[in-house]
Amino acid sequence: MELLSTRKLEAYYGDSQALFGIDFEVEPGEIVALIGANGAGKSTFLKTVCGLLPAPREAIRFGGEAIGGLAPGSIVRRGIALVPEGRRLFPSLSVEENLKLGGYVRRAGPWKLQTVYRLFPRLQQRRAHPAVALSGGEQQMVAIGRALMSNPQLLICDELSLGLAPVVVKEIYQALGELCRDGLTAVIVEQDVAVAQRVSRRLYCMQEGRITLTGPSESLTREQISRAYFGV
């Protein structure tokens, strides 16, 4: 059975509709990629799943339970963690304080400070630094570590590669791949279509608030994707 599913999910910013009937599924242990141009609705979709935007209760199901429109805190307690676009680290907090805050809900599981430091040893050396004083790649590690501290079943990553050097992007996705081999499930939103195709098992493409293409990542052709992406 799928871990996360949405059925005919719609979302609005005030009067303007941003999502039009999104059907989306993630099975346990998968990495699913979500691609699309700027303004296609990817971030809106993630925000709705995480409880930052309202949704009908039955439109989003997680682990068999209807969770649409619950408060963000209730959703992270059920096991969905978001690595937000632009990382959104807390500037007044040190690296370690940022990580500790990620564990605020005290969900049971393997992730604690030591396990995050084992995954990203560089963070341990910098634990007392202000999180925003780190390099972009290290900040992304803090953001991932912070999300893992809530011991999620499903990790949602919004634009992990944004503003990072290709070698750092590779390192980050390698870490993510290892996590998913250990049983984590992930949804990634990615600007770089080639990266999205390489790291994911299945792929969704969005355009103007609708899903325009879905299928196994490796079997989709460049033409199919570009038609779904740009609509031409």
Add this chain to the structure above:
Amino acid sequence: MLSFADTLVQGLLLGGLYALFALGQSLLFGVMRLTNTAHGDFIILAAFGAWSLSLLTGSPWLAMLLLLPLAFAGGYLLQRLVLNGTLGKDPMPSLVVTFGLAIIIQNLLQQIYTADPRSIDSGGLNTATFQIAEGLAVGALPLLIFGAAVALTAGLQLLFDRTDLGRAFRAVSDDREAAELMGLDHRHVYALATGIAFLLVAVAGTLQGMKTTVAPSDGPSLLLYAFEAVIIGGMGSFYGTLLGGMLLGVTQGIGFRIDPGWGIWSGHVVFLAALLLRPSGLFPRTR
């Protein structure tokens, strides 16, 4: 020379009291950018509360102790039921609502206690002094107030920097939405901050009532000193607030020494100079 030392010492001690007025305001601004224009009136409300409780119990210290849990609960509920609804990008709703609260408190106090000024009986502490040198004496109560201000500043800074609660305060202050994604409920965190600010208000009100007389209409002038101390010190820094209060106190002391009509005025001049020269304050912490 000694008279100058006297001016300086008395000014510093007065500054301790101003810092005590200002700490709660500094906390609210640091955590949720809330400017509570009823802050001074809440201090006066606390002073009258302590006055009544001290008549009941016979001790100002017991009165303060009893007032603390009431103040915390009052602050928590005020934030949860009223002020949380006023926060947002627009500062106007919170200003209008707290301004309205100020008027309500002043009139309520006048209705219950009349306009007569009152003082909390401190058991002679307000007149006790230590003679340090010829021409230099320090009042026991001002010294105690100063000590309380320093200790509470240090305590509040420790709470902010070192504890789980302080971490939650800083996180919601930095990025409320990201903090909610971590499972923090900002309404609860804000209410805890206001509860703690009201603990400081209770201490400040009781000590003010012991040191001098309080009347229902005194709130706005206390608010002004609190504001000035917070702004001189820099928004969101508690040690800055303490120093801001002391600078204000010393300047007023020097002003009084030159001419009795200059005291308060010279404090305002230093505040205006600070606004002109360092609008972000001496030790700004908030981003």
